[in-house]
Amino acid sequence: MxxxxxxxxxxxxxxxxxxxxxxxxxxxxxxxxxxxxxxxxxxxxxxxxxxxxxxxxxxxxxxxxxxxxxxxxxxxxxxxxxxxxxxxxxxxxxxxxxxxxxxxxxxxxxxxxxxxxxxxxxxxxxxxxxxxxxxxxxxxxxxxxxATPYTDYLVERVLAEMAFGALLESVPKNVAGAREDRPIDRARSLMLMRRAEGEFGVAELAQEMHMSTRHLQRMFAAENSAPADELRGMRIDLANELLGDPAYDSLSISEIAMHAGLRTPSALRRAFAGRGLPLPARARSERMPVG
Incomplete structure (x- = not known):
């Protein structure tokens, strides 16, 4: 970064x-x-x-x-x-x-x-x-x-996201093209902030948004999406970032899965397969030079 x-x-x-x-x-x-x-x-x-x-x-x-x-x-x-x-x-x-x-x-x-x-x-x-x-x-x-390598990464991301959001809020609202604060954008920001928490899901997101799970799903459906799919995608992106960064080579595949909010190696493998990505161990081995 x-x-x-x-x-x-x-x-x-x-x-x-x-x-x-x-x-x-x-x-x-x-x-x-x-x-x-x-x-x-x-x-x-x-x-x-x-x-x-x-x-x-x-x-x-x-x-x-x-x-x-x-x-x-x-x-x-x-x-x-x-x-x-x-x-x-x-x-x-x-x-x-x-x-x-x-x-x-x-x-x-x-x-x-x-x-x-x-x-x-x-x-x-x-x-x-x-x-x-x-x-x-x-x-x-x-x-x-x-700090561990992972907490260093997580705090860096949280600080950058919070700073970015605070600055975005300060942009004059009367400027043409200024971003509107839509509920679905707030939901996506919450998912991004909490994607590493394995216990955080659609029900918890709805609770934080102060709306029913059905209303939350309808809001995403209006944009041809689903909150569970987007949250899973964010977690896959996070796992990919960790696998692709040499600073986290000390983390096992099991630890990568846990830190990406996918909990288990099998859940991580299924998520990668569902997106047509190489298996996590293969993705890491292909990046790492042969000794």
């Missing part, structure tokens, strides 16, 4: 006045950091050249800050998120002593959120998604745990 981001790269982008983070948590290409800053502290985010090495950030503060950037001056209240776009200059000034948490991601994992006429705002107002992302970051930084 892009190049690794280190603390030094973030500090360079935040300017000479930025302090070192108090806590750091890395999950593959994503980085979470926390800070304590004094009243009047100032960060100066500088625009970066275009290219694969560009990084973006979302910062959550517990005190108001002044945001002065290419889109004008705004005040970010407590609970808001400040978007540090890789190709915009931005200055943040703290109005009081406080704390902040931030997530830093490769821009190529987020750039699809904007087009030539749509672009995320520089201050994201609180929504359940932005509040949830801030709380998740705080949890990662306050309660660090020993």
């Amino acid at each position: 892009g190049n690794l981001i280190d603390v030094a790269a973030v500090m360079r982008q935040l300017g000479p006045g930025s302090e070192k983070p108090e806590a750091v948590c890395r999950h593959r290409s994503t980085l979470a950091t926390s800070y304590t800053f004094d009243e009047g502290a100032r960060w100066s985010w500088r625009r970066q050249p275009t290219g694969r090495d560009a990084l973006a950030g979302l910062v959550f503060v517990d005190v108001p800050v002044t945001v002065d950037g290419d889109l004008g001056e705004e005040r970010a209240e407590v609970g808001s998120a400040v978007f540090l776009h890789p190709h915009r200059d931005l200055h943040l000034s703290a109005q009081a002593r406080g704390k902040a948490v931030g997530v830093w991601l490769p821009w190529d994992s987020l750039l699809e959120v904007e087009t030539g006429v749509q672009s995320p705002r520089q201050v994201l107002t609180p929504t359940p998604l932005t509040v949830g992302l801030g709380a998740f970051l705080t949890s990662l930084l306050v309660q660090p745990s020993d």
